[in-house]
Amino acid sequence: MEKRFSGVVMRATGSWYDVMHGGETVRCRIRGRLRLRGTRSTNPVVVGDEVVCEADEGGDYVICDICPRRNYVIRRASNLSKESHIIAANIDQALLMVTLRAPETATEFVDRFLVTCEAYKVPVTIVLSKIDLQDPGAVADFRAVYEGAGYRVLEVSAPEGIGIEAVNELLADRRTLLSGNSGVGKSTLIRAIDPSLDIRTGEISESHHKGRHTTTFSTMYPLAGGGEVIDTPGIKGFGLIDIDDAELWHYFPEMMRVAPDCRFYNCTHTHEPGCAVAEAVKAGEIAWARYESYLKILDEDDKYRK
Ligand SMILES: Nc1nc2c(ncn2[C@@H]2O[C@H](COP(=O)(O)OP(=O)(O)OP(=O)(O)O)[C@@H](O)[C@H]2O)c(=O)[nH]1
Ligand SMILES: [Mg+2]
Ligand SMILES: [Zn+2]
Missing domain, CATH: 3.40.50.300 (P-loop containing nucleotide triphosphate hydrolases)
Incomplete structure (x- = not known):
């Protein structure tokens, strides 16, 4: 294996990482303070990351850089x-x-x-x-x-x-x-x-x-x-992050489809007159369960964000 190579993280345990390079898997650690651009996540290196690795003096491999994530x-x-x-x-x-x-x-x-x-x-x-x-x-x-x-x-x-x-x-x-x-x-x-x-x-x-x-x-x-x-390991909770109340409905495709017909361009689809989303819910075109989720997420996440 070269002294320096790039590869894809195939497994992340938190203490070591398997990086695939040229059909071979190399076990790596991460450098003490691998700075991450613009994220506050608990796990700095994740599966799917493209990383650059280097052999240290002892011959062990460390991940020293992460390429920008596509998503x-x-x-x-x-x-x-x-x-x-x-x-x-x-x-x-x-x-x-x-x-x-x-x-x-x-x-x-x-x-x-x-x-x-x-x-x-x-x-x-x-x-x-x-x-x-x-x-x-x-x-x-x-x-x-x-x-x-x-x-x-x-x-x-x-x-x-x-x-x-x-x-x-x-x-x-x-x-x-x-x-x-x-x-x-x-x-x-x-x-x-x-x-x-x-x-x-x-x-x-x-x-x-x-x-x-x-x-x-x-x-x-x-x-x-x-x-x-x-x-992936099973997850229990799924808290949203970096999604504003005002844009939440953009991520409900069925609401996106009808919202252009709301009377107000900045309709929150909660209480406004002439709300096409509320109409669609009433008509059964949008499932009540989904609309309820929308309201719940607005309500709950509000409390925690403040
Ligand atoms: N009846 C039935 N049992 C299933 C099916 N798929 C999985 N199981 C059983 O469900 C249990 C859990 O399956 P896993 O594949 O370990 O579940 P997992 O989602 O990987 O769970 P975590 O690794 O804990 O996140 C096992 O006992 C499986 O045999 C299925 O289609 N039908
Ligand atoms: Mg499993
Ligand atoms: Zn509306």
């Missing part, structure tokens, strides 16, 4: 938290994995994730997982809400092999972030797509129906069919 997905651990966490950088798309039961993914979590992808211009597809365990009525309701908003919803079941081919097609030749709550089946899906990958999957706890955080580090896996997928 990234960022969250706060909770609404109350001031610390932000970048989930991955330089991605072509995100898959948000959701289960309606075992475990139940909160609607607000879904909507916050989607808002963040819209704000950071990352195309996102929803993967409804463990379809073998879901109530068909609940699945139909979910699809109506999110397809109505303009999202693609794929149904998968790893044990029954449902939807695996469709996911495979979606992943081909792209770099994909796979995210969602713990225990929804992210690692299981990746293993179903490429059984040769050595990936740990977990059991859902019987008492809580929650995942157990089986995946502890984000890891990017090259896929046999081309492209790469990033398996």
Whole structure:
């Protein structure tokens, strides 16, 4: 290996990083005070980052520079938290994995994730997982809400092999972030797509129906069919960051479509007369659940920002 090389971060643990360079993976550390441009995140180097590495005197490799990110997905651990966490950088798309039961993914979590992808211009597809365990009525309701908003919803079941081919097609030749709550089946899906990958999957706890955080580090896996997928540890909270109240509705595609018809150009779609968004909600053209999420995010994030 050369003394100085550039590569892509394939795995980030917080204490060491696997950097891929010319088909080889090199374990690196980061230089004590790697300054980051304009971010306040708790993790300075993330999976997907393009980095420059150098051998130090002892022959160990350290990451000494990070190239500017094309994009990234960022969250706060909770609404109350001031610390932000970048989930991955330089991605072509995100898959948000959701289960309606075992475990139940909160609607607000879904909507916050989607808002963040819209704000950071990352195309996102929803993967409804463990379809073998879901109530068909609940699945139909979910699809109506999110397809109505303009999202693609794929149904998968790893044990029954449902939807695996469709996911495979979606992943081909792209770099994909796979995210969602713990225990929804992210690692299981990746293993179903490429059984040769050595990936740990977990059991859902019987008492809580929650995942157990089986995946502890984000890891990017090259896929046999081309492209790469990033398996991430399950996340619980998804606090928004750097999104103003006034622009929040820009990240609800279904609101964006009708808002030009609001009477006031600066309508907040909360109380104004002649609001086309409120009309669309009343007419059932915008799902009440999504509008409610919008109001909730405005309301809650307000409290914490002040
Ligand atoms: N019935 C059913 N069980 C599934 C499916 N996919 C995953 N599971 C099970 O759900 C449990 C959790 O799966 P994982 O793949 O470890 O979940 P994860 O999303 O990677 O969880 P974290 O790594 O903790 O974030 C395991 O017991 C899997 O066997 C599915 O489609 N149907
Ligand atoms: Mg996992
Ligand atoms: Zn309006």
